[in-house]
Amino acid sequence: MTNTSKIKVYQEVLDKIRQFIEANSLSEGDRLPSERELAEQLNASRSSVREALRAIELLGLIETKHGEGTFLKTYRPYHTVELLATFVLRQPTTKHELLEVRHLLEEQCLSKLISSEQQSFKELIDSTKQYNGQDLHTFVFSELFELVDNELFYKIWHLINNFSQTTYSNKLDYDRYINLVLSVESQDLSSALQDLNSIYEK
Amino acid sequence: MTNTSKIKVYQEVLDKIRQFIEANSLSEGDRLPSERELAEQLNASRSSVREALRAIELLGLIETKHGEGTFLKTYRPYHTVELLATFVLRQPTTKHELLEVRHLLEEQCLSKLISSEQQSFKELIDSTKQYNGQDLHTFVFSELFELVDNELFYKIWHLINNFSQTTYSNKLDYDRYINLVLSVESQDLSSALQDLNSIYEK
DNA sequence: TAAATTCAAGTGGTCTGACCACTACTTTAA
DNA sequence: TTAAAGTAGTGGTCAGACCACTTGAATTTA
Structure with missing residues (x-):
């Protein structure tokens, strides 16, 4: 038994x-x-x-x-994720939870950034505009999380992010992400959170 | 080559x-x-x-x-995430980072609870008052996290919490935790966050 | 006949020992 | 001094052996 x-x-x-x-x-x-x-x-x-x-x-x-x-080895779960993706029929609940947690972590990331010393995001904005890869979301937030200066926090988000790979962003999203960064830059938390929400609701 | x-x-x-x-x-x-x-x-x-x-x-x-x-088997990302987390967490991580992340997860927990439907915390308050164990913090937040209804979220916090073995609570803390729960019950986020802060600053 | 027991086949769990291929280092020979 | 050959240690792979466990069929028993 x-x-x-x-x-x-x-x-x-x-x-x-x-x-x-x-x-x-x-x-x-x-x-x-x-x-x-x-x-x-x-x-x-x-x-x-x-x-x-x-x-x-x-x-x-x-x-x-x-x-x-x-x-x-430095932990890079990319191939794991690929592997899993082929095996897995994802369950809706699960996926929802993953996204929710990711969202949560990102909110905290923004909040942390805004409550810390002001900094310039000019470079990030430029590189975002020029970004040409598959996953804008990952790109932008990788940068943002790195600024928080908490390795653990970054790793956890990274972990979750890799498992919640879902829809790849379409081009329209550039604006959303840039708005988001701008809100962070101007230290406007509620606006930043709203921007993030709009990304998730899309 | x-x-x-x-x-x-x-x-x-x-x-x-x-x-x-x-x-x-x-x-x-x-x-x-x-x-x-x-x-x-x-x-x-x-x-x-x-x-x-x-x-x-x-x-x-x-x-x-x-x-x-x-x-x-039905695939549950939790399993993998947990597994990886145990490795990630074992990599050199400062206590400060651990506590910061834990703090932050708890903030989100409170925020989630408050923004969801109102509920009664009478039982929790009672059992907190009667709690007689070693770790009041873990006790209270275990209960709170369970109410959030996101198993993944709960597990991540749990993991971090286990690794950030802090401590011993003295009796004074009872008040702090009860205040915290009361703030959540009355759906007062800023007050709840403040209560939490006071616990961390202690 | 019906129930209990026994038994055999198939399965994962583990170990041993054997080669092979590769790398890095030492020794040897030019 | 330098180049080549050899050697020890490592991962990569395989074959075969037992063991422990599950299942279901065959057998025995009631």
Whole structure:
């Protein structure tokens, strides 16, 4: 019946690896112990270790180099998202929640920016006008979040944003985003929030 | 040189599985071929197949039942988001950042509650007064976040909250938290935010 | 006949040991 | 001094072996 308690070896390994990273405060580019070493130290077979490593590799958290080793990687979930997209039939509720949270985070971002020292957004406006990529929203907010100077905050938004990839913006949106930035620049919070709303309601 | 093109077996397997799912239009609950079957059909070893399966299992896309088989699962981004968050959060993060983000999530929580339909907080106030545990903050906000009806939002806060292990509340805090809830009840946002601030500034 | 038991086949879970391919470094030879 | 060859360590992959578990059929029992 209630069998869910069975923890698999590869999951334990996963946890141990995470702990190892934390304990040795490894960061981007650092090398993990070899598969054989991990297997021995964690008292697991190399296969199990590999299952764990492959899993977090797919998540984009590590990178393996044949003949060299396994390395921590800067987290970039792009390929994960692509992968997921092909597998997933998204559920409406879920999608709604994702967007709601994203919206929330962005509101706070704007609020933070406005309540901090005034700064110029000239460059951002220019680069927005010239932006030619797929996802204007991501572009603009990446820039805005970076200004907030809270790495964690940025990462969380980034994470959510990647999962809520939905409709790609059409050209009309340029105006909306530029208005938004202008509102931020003039430190008008309620106007900025309204601009953001209009983007979401579209 | 251009070595990046080296595709690993487990990635090919992954792709084939995806194609299989698509071709047979499998959906939630349907069973995939057994590991041994997949290995044979895809001309790979069982280990490689398992590496692929473990990876997407970790992503939350499939579910394996010992002795039964491997099944497609309803996809919940929470799972992935949570998983990734545990890694992201373990990267060097200052306590200040954690608290700032937590604070900010809580502000949004209050804001959401206040802008939604009015509700009674009588029970919450009572149980807060009687609360006898270690962490009043967690208690009160767990309740508040649940009222927001966005599971993802709740989970993110929960994660951050766990990592920002602060602390011990002294009795004086009871008043602060009760005031906070009262402000929410009377739908007075600015007052609620102020109450929250006073908790953080303490 | 109906119910309980036993048993066999199929499945995932794990481990071992073996090669191969690649990299970086050391040793050797020119 | 420099170039080449060798070597040790690493990830990549595979084959095969058990084990634990589930299911359903065959068998036994009531």
